[in-house]
Amino acid sequence: MSGINKVILVGHLGKDPEVRHLDGGVTVASFPLATSETYNKDGKRVEQTEWHNIVLWRGLAEVASKYLQKGKLVYIEGKLRTRSFEDKEKVKKYVTEIVAENFTMLGRKSDFEQSPSTTLSSSQHTEPKIDDEFTIHPSDENGDLPF
Amino acid sequence: MSGINKVILVGHLGKDPEVRHLDGGVTVASFPLATSETYNKDGKRVEQTEWHNIVLWRGLAEVASKYLQKGKLVYIEGKLRTRSFEDKEKVKKYVTEIVAENFTMLGRKSDFEQSPSTTLSSSQHTEPKIDDEFTIHPSDENGDLPF
Amino acid sequence: MSGINKVILVGHLGKDPEVRHLDGGVTVASFPLATSETYNKDGKRVEQTEWHNIVLWRGLAEVASKYLQKGKLVYIEGKLRTRSFEDKEKVKKYVTEIVAENFTMLGRKSDFEQSPSTTLSSSQHTEPKIDDEFTIHPSDENGDLPF
Amino acid sequence: MSGINKVILVGHLGKDPEVRHLDGGVTVASFPLATSETYNKDGKRVEQTEWHNIVLWRGLAEVASKYLQKGKLVYIEGKLRTRSFEDKEKVKKYVTEIVAENFTMLGRKSDFEQSPSTTLSSSQHTEPKIDDEFTIHPSDENGDLPF
DNA sequence: TTTT
DNA sequence: TTTT
Numbered sequence: 160m161s162g163i164n165k166v167i168l169v170g171h172l173g174k175d176p177e178v179r180h181l182d183g184g185v186t187v188a189s190f191p192l193a194t195s196e197t198y199n200k201d202g203k204r205v206e207q208t209e210w211h212n213i214v215l216w217r218g219l220a221e222v223a224s225k226y227l228q229k230g231k232l233v234y235i236e237g238k239l240r241t242r243s244f245e246d247k248e249k250v251k252k253y254v255t256e257i258v259a260e261n262f263t264m265l266g267r268k269s270d271f272e273q274s275p276s277t278t279l280s281s282s283q284h285t286e287p288k289i290d291d292e293f294t295i296h297p298s299d300e301n302g303d304l305p306f
Numbered sequence: 307m308s309g310i311n312k313v314i315l316v317g318h319l320g321k322d323p324e325v326r327h328l329d330g331g332v333t334v335a336s337f338p339l340a341t342s343e344t345y346n347k348d349g350k351r352v353e354q355t356e357w358h359n360i361v362l363w364r365g366l367a368e369v370a371s372k373y374l375q376k377g378k379l380v381y382i383e384g385k386l387r388t389r390s391f392e393d394k395e396k397v398k399k400y401v402t403e404i405v406a407e408n409f410t411m412l413g414r415k416s417d418f419e420q421s422p423s424t425t426l427s428s429s430q431h432t433e434p435k436i437d438d439e440f441t442i443h444p445s446d447e448n449g450d451l452p453f
Numbered sequence: 454m455s456g457i458n459k460v461i462l463v464g465h466l467g468k469d470p471e472v473r474h475l476d477g478g479v480t481v482a483s484f485p486l487a488t489s490e491t492y493n494k495d496g497k498r499v500e501q502t503e504w505h506n507i508v509l510w511r512g513l514a515e516v517a518s519k520y521l522q523k524g525k526l527v528y529i530e531g532k533l534r535t536r537s538f539e540d541k542e543k544v545k546k547y548v549t550e551i552v553a554e555n556f557t558m559l560g561r562k563s564d565f566e567q568s569p570s571t572t573l574s575s576s577q578h579t580e581p582k583i584d585d586e587f588t589i590h591p592s593d594e595n596g597d598l599p600f
Numbered sequence: 601m602s603g604i605n606k607v608i609l610v611g612h613l614g615k616d617p618e619v620r621h622l623d624g625g626v627t628v629a630s631f632p633l634a635t636s637e638t639y640n641k642d643g644k645r646v647e648q649t650e651w652h653n654i655v656l657w658r659g660l661a662e663v664a665s666k667y668l669q670k671g672k673l674v675y676i677e678g679k680l681r682t683r684s685f686e687d688k689e690k691v692k693k694y695v696t697e698i699v700a701e702n703f704t705m706l707g708r709k710s711d712f713e714q715s716p717s718t719t720l721s722s723s724q725h726t727e728p729k730i731d732d733e734f735t736i737h738p739s740d741e742n743g744d745l746p747f
Numbered sequence: 748t749t750t751t
Numbered sequence: 752t753t754t755t
Contacts, residue, residue: 161342161755162316162317163381164315164317165530166312167310167312167313167314167459167608168309168311169309169675169704170311171309194309194310195309209385210388211311234457236459241356241402255402265610265673265706266673266706309704310675312608314461314606317754318752319753320752338753340754341753342755353755355752377753379559379753381463410604411602412526412560413559456611457609457610458635461607461608462603462604464604465749466749467749468748485748485749487603487748488605489750489751490605502749502750503682504682504748523748523749524749526750532650533650533680534650535696547694549680549696
């Protein structure tokens with residue numbers, strides 16, 4: 160049966176997006192995103208940071224690589240996906256990622272100098288242009304990702 | 307800085323909740339949840355299922371263990387948390403879980419015979435009673451979970 | 454600056470979808486959706502129902518009119534929009550609606566006899582077919598709706 | 601049956617919060633929130649702003665009145681509620697509001713000088729303190745609001 | 748006007 | 752390991 164698998168994050172990029180071009184010309188970008196939570200433990204302020212593996216495909220990857228950098232604040236919507244892979248010692252490992260479906264840059268305009276403030280979506284039509292609405296359409300999000 | 311770390315799932319339990327009582331009397335429940343997505347590939351219908359590790363603490367764990375069973379359809383809201391642990395061979399491993407903050411049972415009443423249809427929350431006050439609003443208050447969600 | 458405007462509902466249709474064809478051939482569907490909440494007041498079980506005006510455009514409207522009926526349980530994702538209009542006495546009024554961006558039918562298969570269980574989206578490509586993934590692409594969601 | 605009624609907004613306050621103290625000592629705060637969306641129409645950049653009526657109760661109202669001001673960027677999670685009321689001419693009118701369940705201040709620290717960056721929730725325990733985790737517990741969100 |  |  161159908162179900163819902165939705166993730167909503169607001170956090171800062173831990174690194175610049177890393178871009179790869181797969182065989183067949185598909186672009187994939189990925190970066191770590193930090194979401195922090197502050198709470199009080201025994202009278203002391205404690206900050207707990209959670210790191211998320213964000214993956215973006217095709218047009219969305221291209222826009223991300225252009226406009227997102229380490230430190231930027233971003234809203235990301237996507238879905239959870241757990242993949243298995245073999246490390247260098249041929250040991251099977253699992254990693255859970257957030258496959259982004261759209262993102263919106265938050266924070267002050269000056270933080271995104273070259274870009275308009277806008278929402279980027281993985282499922283729309285026009286090609287990205289500077290100073291325009293970025294609307295992207297990836298047709299295949301099921302390719303294998305070699306990392 | 308603060309951030310948002312939110313997960314919204316609707317899916318079916320793959321197993322009955324597994325309940326543990328930690329030292330100090332804290333109750334923890336966990337179960338796998340499946341969210342399925344159906345799409346069309348080369349004219350053929352393909353179903354892709356994603357499995358999520360759901361973890362519930364304290365009162366929420368107790369209500370879950372009472373009312374949720376394998377196969378039930380449930381709405382779950384929570385946050386992502388990636389933990390490291392050592393397996394039997396002392397190899398460090400990582401697992402990403404969804405720490406539930408509240409859940410709502412979906413589907414028909416007969417699917418939850420002994421229970422009222424209701425939303426369960428990890429941050430409210432009264433103790434759960436049958437045929438009543440289930441409102442739970444966990445005071446510590448930062449305990450270590452030995453599994 | 455950019456922002457986020459997102460609504461997530463799970464509820465039952467209060468009526469069959471009402472479909473309109475605007476000048477220019479645009480299809481619009483709408484229906485009321487009930488989300489109920491049960492709580493305890495002075496020892497008595499109280500149910501509070503909230504009614505939402507759901508609006509769907511173009512392909513999404515067409516799929517909704519085909520597969521959704523009064524009483525069905527559905528997950529809806531969309532955005533809030535408040536419109537003004539004049540009633541018969543020429544008094545200006547406001548109404549807040551949820552413009553659906555995608556929906557997923559929940560509940561048992563038999564509840565959606567003629568349809569596969571699937572997610573319908575307002576921003577994808579193929580045309581809807583029975584027993585296929587329903588993927589819709591509306592290009593204009595800013596038309597005026599005369600009701 | 602149970603349902604889900606959830607709203608997620610990221611936007612800027614249009615005004616400072618307006619605070620009222622109801623009979624019985626209940627505090628209510630409200631403010632308009634703008635969420636803007638930018639899209640391209642006929643080659644021109646168009647910005648569309650949606651205004652939302654945000655309502656906060658009790659402790660959450662008090663924290664909001666202390667830390668939120670006109671222009672601030674905030675993440676708000678809540679639920680939709682449509683109320684009827686009579687205007688001065690005794691005409692029955694309807695208004696749809698977002699009853700906040702928690703909020704998180706976004707943007708740079710300097711935007712919230714006197715406050716720590718943190719998430720405020722309508723369903724937790726400790727009283728708000730400066731430089732502490734703000735956790736609030738309202739026990740009644742069903743009071744009538746005279747505005 | 749839904750559902751349990 | 753769920754569900755359809």
